[in-house]
Amino acid sequence: MINGKRVTVILPAYNAEQTLRATYADIPHLIVDDLILVDDHSSDRTAEVARELGMHVIVHDQNRGYGANQKTCYRAALARDAEIVVMLHPDYQYTPRLITAMASMIAEGEFDVVLASRILGIGALKGGMPLYKYIANRFLTAA
Known part of the structure; x- marks a missing residue:
């Protein structure tokens, strides 16, 4: 939580078993209130690893593609009362270390949306x- 606002990290996942633990390890857990992983019908143990890490896990019954995975992530975050949502890919192509800075800009009212590259x-x-x-x-x- 930052400035009284609930921070939720959503992870759209597909076959992320090999990188999920490293991604999770670098998430700033002191400010993150909820972690939601949506598994897009992976053929590996992505969902099981996410559950072991304590994430809320949703598994698609078939591969629906990246766009549908994002939609499921956002719907789940809203259903779980997220106030700030940060999308993080579990393949570690984006660093989780920026979550605090990005969420803070929103929590402090500086910006409505923050994008990274x-x-x-x-x-x-x-x-x-x-x-x-x-x-x-x-x-x-x-x-």
Whole structure:
């Protein structure tokens, strides 16, 4: 909780068993009130690991895709009375260490929405983004 506002971290997941624990370890648990992982019908143990870590887990009965996973995440956060929602990918392409700063900007009324970029900072490739995704992203978002 920050400034009396409930902070919820949502994690849209697909086959994230190998990276979920590392992502979880860097979440600032002192300010996060709720963790919701939506598993998009993974073939690994993503949901089981999330439950072991104490997360609220929702599992899709079939793979619905990234957009549907996000919608399920947001609906669950709202149903659980989230006031500030931070989306974090459990594959550690985004650092959980920015959650406090981002949530604080909203909790203090400085901004209504805060967005981050995996392209800026240390760079997407150094942060673990696969080369093919980086090239496709740059091509599709070129001005």
